[in-house]
Amino acid sequence: MEILQILTTVAVSAAIYLLFALGMSIVWGTMAILNFAHGSIFMFAAFVGYLAVKQVALPLVAVVLIAMIAGALLSVLMQILAFEPIMRKAKNAHAAELQLVIGGIGLSALPIFVAQRATLSNPFGYLQSTFTTEYYDIGGWSISNLEIIILVVGWGLGIGTAIFLRRSRQGLALRSLGVDPEVASLMGVDRTKMALSGMAFAGALAGLAGALTTFYLSSLTPESGNYILLKAFAAIILGGVGSVAGLMIGVTVLAGSETAVILFSSGGWVNAVAFGLLFLILVIRPQGVLGKKEVRRT
């Protein structure tokens, strides 16, 4: 069925955006770090997977795990080298914000550069992996094993994280960091440790998204990170910063709009969808669908 096919595509795209944006949103909502290097982490983690698979024909799970570890490590490294020092030196939260964005953009250049050198700016993929895509046909609707994996992992993690943040103690600690870091630390929440684990988690998710995307699209280019970064940003703002439920709405609207644009017009406007959505949402309702009225992060 045509409509089911379209919905599947939307759900899969949304799942990938969700995986990518989840870490970014949590880190931003709780630690006030808008990580502009997140896109390059996504790409570079996938790239590390590529390097591994070039040597050994690995199954999907192995490639994904390697990418996740690479992503987590890279993210933590950036936190230690740049974000943490910037936050310590900043005069106030306001000044830190811009510096972090600037630092992130500077940082993002490095992984991109390395990948470009190694691949000579050519796309890279996981051709040598043992994974093969299989399609299942259910009465005219076809779905692949990869798509099933992405749907389950993406939406599963999304819902799981939402529940974790709401119900568990660590989740509460994370959320308290976002509301008032000083009070949180007075209550024993270790900011530095939480920051590192937060970044590691976000990086791992980015790696997961990167590896799965590379399988799904069959290749990635060193510049892929930048575009998905902007799209994720649009989805986060749309849903409301710090709200995982909102993010799930945001990625769905984003994926849905992009698919609609591809179907009903020339593909060239796809990237513009994210820009347009972002601008509109900021003008009309900056706190997003599920955000609080007071836009805290200014």
Place this chain on the structure above:
Amino acid sequence: MISQWFAMNSVLIDQTLVVFLLALSIQIPLRLGVISFAGIGYFAIGGYGTGILVLQQGWNNVAAIIVCSIVAAIVATLLGFIIAHLNGLYLGMATVSFSLLFSAIAINGGSLTGGAVGLYGLIGPIETWHVALVTVVIVVLVYLSERGRISRRIDAAKEDTQLASALGINVIRMRRMSFPISGALGGLAGAFSISLKTTIHPESINFSLVILALTIIIIGGQASWVGALFGSLFFVWLPEALEFVGDFEAIVYGIVVVVAAVYLPGGVVVVYKDWKHRRQVKRFLAQAPDAPPRDELAGVSGRSKDDAS
């Protein structure tokens, strides 16, 4: 000899001037605390607008430059009203998405914008020294805004808007005014760019231009035209200087930006201003009679702002 050097490097000089104007279009609002990358969008209006008017409508080059800059200023003013309710990073991202929309329009604009190829063949009467002259005039005006009363009011509006209001400063009006100024500067930059380079294409106005602008602000700082000029020179001429470094240029560039972001949040100009200040203090202390008693200086009494309760 000098004219030889100018001739050999005219492309880089052109680029420096254009980039400098773009940097100013972003720095002016930034001095008021408005993080706006809309300058890239104004650049698109100025550049593509001039291209379309001259190449497709047969306009005079100079007239096109003037009109497009004014249009950019008007668009900027409207934008200012639409996003007036936003602050800080949200404002920044709204302006980034605004600017990137233009690159999408440029790619998908068909024969009007030349699509992925862009517009080319704009051979006009504009030369480097024309642009340089206009730039000098602009610099003089900006310089005047960095002295005396107006500079203090700008600093206050950026640093502490409540305090600024309490001192009589109309912060909202100052911020609103920064938009058309930014628009005109960005528009001029784009218009001059196509007039000198003869071409413009979607890559000229995509995200890399945002990065360019950011880099200049990081290196040069947010406070002064001197910093913007320094940052522009750095960005345009560094690849030349780094030729021996060859392929590692991007890495060096990335490292420099990160280091500057972490350790030099005010950019280069702040370093100079701090030095000047320390010199003034030393000179003052040297003429002893009025020297302040030790307990009036920070750190001696063991108390600082953070001890306040």
Place this chain on the structure above:
Amino acid sequence: MTVSQGDSVTSTSTYDYEPVLEGRDVSIHYGGVKAVEGMTFGLRPGVISGILGPNGSGKTTLLGGITRMVNLTRGSVSFLGRDYTNVPARDVIRLGMGRTYQTVRLLPDRTVRENILLATDVILKDDPDRAAAQVERAIELTDVKNVQVFRPGELSYGVQRRVEIARALASDPKLLLLDEPTAGMNKSERSSVAGLLAELRSEGLTQLLVEHDVQMMVDTCDYLYAMNFGSLIAEGSPEDVVRNPAVQEAYLGKHGRRDA
């Protein structure tokens, strides 16, 4: 008693003097919280009035309402007989009020002199001579002449506060509002500020002091208003107010040593 709206002078038989600043039923509510409720007062000219109250009693919010930093939910404020309840915040300095803040708010990258000059940059932009004279006078009064060239971060906290007072004075206000001007100061700094306020009073300046240090208030002020939970609980001479049982209860016996 006749009351008329807008710019017209209101005839106030409530007071036997022309109040410099008058508040009627001033109330400021934030989403359910009544930070200030029903405050009515009239500041006598040439006198140091004080608002006494524990933390959270609404003193600073009231100051915010007086200086138009926040809107009144109810009530009105008048300055020298003119209602200014809806005037924009930036016009307050022009009316003739100068204020200092609970935490020092000086531009960190500017010198002391530049920070003080800021007070005249807008209101006296057409009269640089008068501006210079007012600035010099403010510097003399607060004795910050020998630190003019320093930046705030290079000075001790007590001096920073004095610079803030200088800035407030540079606009030649008819009413000086001070929000906890001696917080964090040691004893000698405190008495030096008290001396300054007394000197300003002798020159005829009306002042409104907000503090939670009871001793300082009793020593410095001529008239006290005591607040708790946003409302006025007592007013009168310092001795009377301090002996008021409601006031004593508000301080729960800790009265006299409230500086942190």
